[in-house]
Amino acid sequence: MSGHSEDDLVSVLRRILSGDAPGVFLGPGDDAALVEMGPHLGILTVDMMVEDVHFDRRLVSPHDLGYKAVAVNVSDVAAMGGSPRYGLVALAIPADLPASWVVELYGGIREGADAYAMAVVGGDTSRAERIVVSVTVTGEVSRGAAVTRSGASPGDRIVVTGALGASAAGLRLATAPPAEVAALVSTDWGRDLVASHTRPVARVGEGQALASAGATAMIDVSDGLAMDLGRLCRESGVGVRLSLASLPVAPGVREVADAFRLDALAIALGGGEDYELLATLPEDAVEPAAERLEDRFATALTQIGVITEGPDLVAVGADGERQLEPLGWDHFAG
Ligand SMILES: [Mg+2]
Numbered sequence: 001m002s003g004h005s006e007d008d009l010v011s012v013l014r015r016i017l018s019g020d021a022p023g024v025f026l027g028p029g030d031d032a033a034l035v036e037m038g039p040h041l042g043i044l045t046v047d048m049m050v051e052d053v054h055f056d057r058r059l060v061s062p063h064d065l066g067y068k069a070v071a072v073n074v075s076d077v078a079a080m081g082g083s084p085r086y087g088l089v090a091l092a093i094p095a096d097l098p099a100s101w102v103v104e105l106y107g108g109i110r111e112g113a114d115a116y117a118m119a120v121v122g123g124d125t126s127r128a129e130r131i132v133v134s135v136t137v138t139g140e141v142s143r144g145a146a147v148t149r150s151g152a153s154p155g156d157r158i159v160v161t162g163a164l165g166a167s168a169a170g171l172r173l174a175t176a177p178p179a180e181v182a183a184l185v186s187t188d189w190g191r192d193l194v195a196s197h198t199r200p201v202a203r204v205g206e207g208q209a210l211a212s213a214g215a216t217a218m219i220d221v222s223d224g225l226a227m228d229l230g231r232l233c234r235e236s237g238v239g240v241r242l243s244l245a246s247l248p249v250a251p252g253v254r255e256v257a258d259a260f261r262l263d264a265l266a267i268a269l270g271g272g273e274d275y276e277l278l279a280t281l282p283e284d285a286v287e288p289a290a291e292r293l294e295d296r297f298a299t300a301l302t303q304i305g306v307i308t309e310g311p312d313l314v315a316v317g318a319d320g321e322r323q324l325e326p327l328g329w330d331h332f333a334g
Contacts, residue, residue, distance in 0.1 A: 006125060009099055013123075016106045021119030023085065033121035035086050035138075041146055043139035045076040051130040059175060062101045064198040065133065066108025067115075072222065073137035074116045074202035075275040079220040080148070081211030082141035083204065087113055087120040089135050092128035105133070116204060145211050147279070152217035152236035156280040158305040161206050161293065163250035164225055165264065168271025170197030172256055184259060189252030196250070200275040205297050210279045213289035218279040224270040226324055228278055230313055236280075239310025242324055244269075244317040248302045269315075280307055 026034040170193035184190045257264035290301040313324040
């Protein structure tokens with residue numbers, strides 16, 4: 001942050017985050033924020049984005065990065081069936097990073113917070129060799145309405161919102177040499193794929209609708225369907241029969257897979273960062289839940305398999321059955 005003191009920057013960030021927000025008694029600027037907590041269960045979640053691990057400064061705008069840092073946390077609140085309320089932002093930046101980069105980041109954070117009707121009420125800044133953006137989000141859910149990963153039972157149907165593979169395909173398009181992918185990126189679906197990666201949508205309303213439709217377990221697809229489905233099954237102590245032919249592959253993913261000689265199904269299973277909701281429902285709750293999501297949010301709900309006694313995770317394809325490999329994005333494997 002050449003030429004700016006931390007206090008100067010903080011005063012700019014306070015202006016970006018200013019304004020009245022429901023439930024905020026005292027926002028950024030004091031030792032701590034004061035907010036109404038309400039009678040419901042509190043939800044607390046944090047997500048860290050580290051430069052060169054989660055993002056490349058040259059490939060993502062600070063505005064998009066800020067928006068995404070909020071949305072991925074909101075997605076975790078959505079996966080509990082809750083509503084996001086407040087956010088805290090911890091930011092570490094190299095000394096030579098222009099102040100304008102930070103201001104744009106906060107513009108994206110503010111936009112993301114507004115999109116989900118939540119307020120950013122404080123944070124902290126520090127120096128570091130690489131950029132680290134850590135966002136903490138609180139939310140709330142009424143007692144009895146919270147959905148965890150651990151409630152799935154044999155016979156439950158597995159459903160997923162929206163479509164899969166869009167973010168990973170969008171990342172491919174965004175990181176390839178522009179001349180190679182110009183024809184793909186200029187299509188409607190090409191633009192949608194890139195936007196899925198840079199501006200993910202957290203399924204807050206859908207999560208609440210699934211909870212009230214009787215979801216027995218739920219998780220957001222952050223690290224790839226296969227990996228996150230494996231986590232849900234492990235926590236529930238169940239197995240699964242996943243129908244590969246039923247997977248809702250996002251428009252354009254097959255075209256991107258063809259262009260890069262990849263397998264579209266592998267992208268849908270392991271791509272990650274889709275932030276769709278993966279839930280289990282009793283069989284008779286699937287149809288009403290799908291109608292409700294379509295009517296209220298224009299979001300598709302697709303049945304993709306059934307929960308079994310376990311412990312096997314089985315993928316059923318046209319060529320037979322195989323073990324579902326937990327392929328997906330592993331931050332430690334890199
Ligand atoms: Mg999650």
